[in-house]
Amino acid sequence: MHKSNYFCIPLLLIVLLSAPIAAQESMFVPAAKPIDHIVAVVNEDVITRQELDDAVKTAVGRLQQQGVQLPDQRSLENQVLESVVMKHIQLQHAKEVGLAVGESELDETIQRIAADNKLSLPEFHAVLEKDGISYNKFRDEIREEMIMARLKEREVKHQVNVTEGEVDNYLQTQKSTSEGQDEYRLAHILILVPENTAPSQVQQRAERAKLASDKLQQGVDFSQVAAEFSDAADAKTGGIIEWRPVTQMGPTFAELLEPLQPGDVTPVVQSPSGFHIFKLLGRRAQETPTVIIDQTHARHVLIKINELTSESDGKQKILQIKERLDKGENFEEVAKLYSEDTSASSGGDLGWLSPGDTVPDFERAMNALLPGQVSDPVRSQFGWHLIQVLERRSQDISLDRRRQTARQAIRSRKADVVVQEWLRQLRDQAYVEYRLDDDHEH
Numbered sequence: 001m002h003k004s005n006y007f008c009i010p011l012l013l014i015v016l017l018s019a020p021i022a023a024q025e026s027m028f029v030p031a032a033k034p035i036d037h038i039v040a041v042v043n044e045d046v047i048t049r050q051e052l053d054d055a056v057k058t059a060v061g062r063l064q065q066q067g068v069q070l071p072d073q074r075s076l077e078n079q080v081l082e083s084v085v086m087k088h089i090q091l092q093h094a095k096e097v098g099l100a101v102g103e104s105e106l107d108e109t110i111q112r113i114a115a116d117n118k119l120s121l122p123e124f125h126a127v128l129e130k131d132g133i134s135y136n137k138f139r140d141e142i143r144e145e146m147i148m149a150r151l152k153e154r155e156v157k158h159q160v161n162v163t164e165g166e167v168d169n170y171l172q173t174q175k176s177t178s179e180g181q182d183e184y185r186l187a188h189i190l191i192l193v194p195e196n197t198a199p200s201q202v203q204q205r206a207e208r209a210k211l212a213s214d215k216l217q218q219g220v221d222f223s224q225v226a227a228e229f230s231d232a233a234d235a236k237t238g239g240i241i242e243w244r245p246v247t248q249m250g251p252t253f254a255e256l257l258e259p260l261q262p263g264d265v266t267p268v269v270q271s272p273s274g275f276h277i278f279k280l281l282g283r284r285a286q287e288t289p290t291v292i293i294d295q296t297h298a299r300h301v302l303i304k305i306n307e308l309t310s311e312s313d314g315k316q317k318i319l320q321i322k323e324r325l326d327k328g329e330n331f332e333e334v335a336k337l338y339s340e341d342t343s344a345s346s347g348g349d350l351g352w353l354s355p356g357d358t359v360p361d362f363e364r365a366m367n368a369l370l371p372g373q374v375s376d377p378v379r380s381q382f383g384w385h386l387i388q389v390l391e392r393r394s395q396d397i398s399l400d401r402r403r404q405t406a407r408q409a410i411r412s413r414k415a416d417v418v419v420q421e422w423l424r425q426l427r428d429q430a431y432v433e434y435r436l437d438d439d440h441e442h
Contacts, residue, residue: 036048036049036050037049038435039052039081039434039435039436040052040081040084040085040432040433040434040435040436041431041432041433041435042085042088042089042092042430042431042432043088043089043092043430043431043432044092045088045092047081047084047085047088051084052077052080052081052084052436055080055081055083055084056076056077056080059076059079059080059236060076062236062237063223063227063236063237063238066223066237066238068221068223068224068227068237068238069221069223069224070224070227071224071227071228072228075228076227076228077436078436079227079228079230079235079236080236081434081436082231083233083236085427085430085432086423086426086427087144087148089426089427089430089432090147090148090151090423090426091144091147091148092430093151093426094147094148094150094151097151097154099147099150099151099154100147101143101146101147101150105146106139106142106143106146108381109142109146110124110138110139110142113142152415152419152422155418155419155422156411156414156415156418156419159418160411160414160415160418162407162410162411162414166410167403167406167407167410170406170409170410171402171403171406182245182246182283182284182285183243183244183245183246183283183284183285184241184243184244184245184246184249184257184280184282184283185240185241185242185243185280185281185282185283186240186241186257186278186279186280186281187222187223187226187238187239187240187241187278187279187281188226188230188232188239188241188276188277188278188279189209189212189222189225189226189229189230189232189235189239189276189277190230190231190232190235190239190273190274190275190276191205191206191208191209191212191229191230191231191274191275191276192205192231192273192274192424193205193273193274193275194424194427194428195421195424195425195428196428205274205275206268206270206275208229208275209229209268209274209275209277210268211229212225212228212229212230212268212277213267213268213277215229216265216277216279222238222239222265222279223238223239226238226239231274240281243282243284244409244412245409246258249413250413252269252271253269253271253276253278256269256278257278257280260278260280260283261280262280262281262282262283263279263280264279264280265277265278265279265280266278266279272417273417273420273421273424292394292395292396292397292398293354293355293394293395293397294355294392294393294394294395295352295353295354295392295393295394295395296352296366296367296389296391296392297350297351297352297353297389297390297391297392297393298350298353298366298388298389298390299331299332299335299343299347299348299349299350299387299388299390300335300339300341300343300348300350300362300385300386300387300388301318301321301331301334301335301338301339301341301348301385301386302339302340302341302348302382302383302384302385303317303318303321303338303339303340303383303384303385304340304382304383305383305384306383309383314383314384315377315384317338317384318377318384318385318386319377321334321338321386322374322376322377322386325374325386326374331347331348331374331388332347332348332349333347335347335348336348340383341382348388352393352395353366354395354397359380359381359382361378361379361380361381362378362380362385362387365378365385365387366387366389369387369388369389370389371389371390371391371392372388372390373388373389374386374387374388375387375388
């Protein structure tokens with residue numbers, strides 16, 4: 001019944017809705033080619049000049065929307081090509097492991113994106129069409145982002161575990177150190193060093209990091225240098241890391257960042273992932289407000305709709321169960337007999353539910369009930385429900401919320417390391433042949 005947690009779809013997918021393709025107004029347009037041709041080979045796939053040109057236009061639009069000065073054409077093309085290569089590698093791996101996104105799930109995601117932009121689906125289509133964006137292409141991009149997000153979450157789920165002891169230590173560190181109470185907004189540049197890189201190549205990467213640092217010292221805008229040099233996924237958006245506790249950055253970086261003032265830039269610092277440069281954009285005290293919420297203790301009966309139970313059969317079953325409850329049968333016993341949810345063994349008891357713990361259709365119906373009252377049949381994405389509210393309370397969850405925030409911070413820090421290492425391994429295992437240099441010579 002509880003909602004699944006996945007990596008969120010990047011907001012950059014929605015930037016197209018707020019900025020008509022800025023690249024169309026830019027002088028930075030890849031040279032026209034009479035015949036499409038290959039600019040890179042990735043295992044069994046190829047990347048064409050048209051695919052690269054489309055990706056460059058999108059990247060230019062994002063940079064212009066953020067007011068970032070564009071790097072030279074060749075540098076930007078190289079950066080964008082590497083991101084397209086990584087996308088192909090991830091999608092190939094997803095296909096190998098059988099990871100896919102169904103049409104109905106994709107439709108729901110697009111409807112949610114439209115709703116987040118306060119648009120109906122027809123209005124959303126109209127905005128895309130006005131901005132010259134093919135709806136089918138947009139669907140494909142959303143599908144790819146969903147697949148890559150789930151692929152990363154799959155790796156994180158298998159490798160990242162947060163213990164209660166780690167949460168206790170995190171909270172104790174926050175309590176005993178002043179920097180643990182601060183949140184930082186940063187910009188960063190990452191020069192990746194793949195695992196088992198030869199010493200000579202590590203030295204080349206170090207020199208590239210120093211060149212980026214030298215440009216910053218010469219007064220070149222940080223976002224421009226990030227767009228030109230950084231290997232991070234957010235390089236083309238200025239390398240921005242939004243507000244997060246400094247302790248989430250790990251002890252090495254926390255020590256490096258703590259003495260900085262807004263506007264300060266760090267020297268180059270090395271980690272197992274590569275070479276880093278940070279700029280402090282802002283610092284603020286981390287708020288720990290009292291959090292009191294209304295919770296509902298509820299139970300339910302669920303009849304699932306699937307290959308074995310049709311929509312009409314499921315509705316008929318739930319109506320028959322409702323009739324038995326209306327005649328006075330015990331809800332707990334009925335749930336044990338007929339519910340197809342994992343809560344059936346406990347009489348359908350879902351425990352104390354906080355806002356957002358269940359899907360919207362279920363929560364709306366539950367919130368409309370009085371204690372002891374049983375709902376009419378309620379349809380959700382899981383099937384047909386009958387819901388009974390047992391009691392309600394107002395609960396101070398400040399400590400629970402702090403522990404949840406700490407757990408998320410620790411998990412995020414570990415996940416960053418796991419995902420970066422996993423992507424590096426995928427990249428090392430892939431066969432990639434670049435032909436962009438040949439392209440530049442013509």
